[in-house]
Amino acid sequence: MVYKIGDTAVIDNSRNVTTGMVTVTATTDFVSPNGNTAGRPGSPTTGQMYFDTTLDKLLTYNGTEWK
Numbered sequence: 001m002v003y004k005i006g007d008t009a010v011i012d013n014s015r016n017v018t019t020g021m022v023t024v025t026a027t028t029d030f031v032s033p034n035g036n037t038a039g040r041p042g043s044p045t046t047g048q049m050y051f052d053t054t055l056d057k058l059l060t061y062n063g064t065e066w067k
């Protein structure tokens with residue numbers, strides 16, 4: 001994780017960062033939202049990613065459909 005204190009950039013690799021959408025760990029992991037096809041977000045935004053466990057595939061919403 002990188003954050004600023006004043007004008008100084010601080011790199012802190014000691015913790016995980018989780019938002020409502022993505023988990024990024026202090027190592028090198030990136031975990032996207034995931035679940036079966038029926039669990040895909042109902043109102044996705046363009047560029048949103050979702051790992052579909054039914055299809056075993058990482059999908060991206062292009063503004064019209066999941067691809």
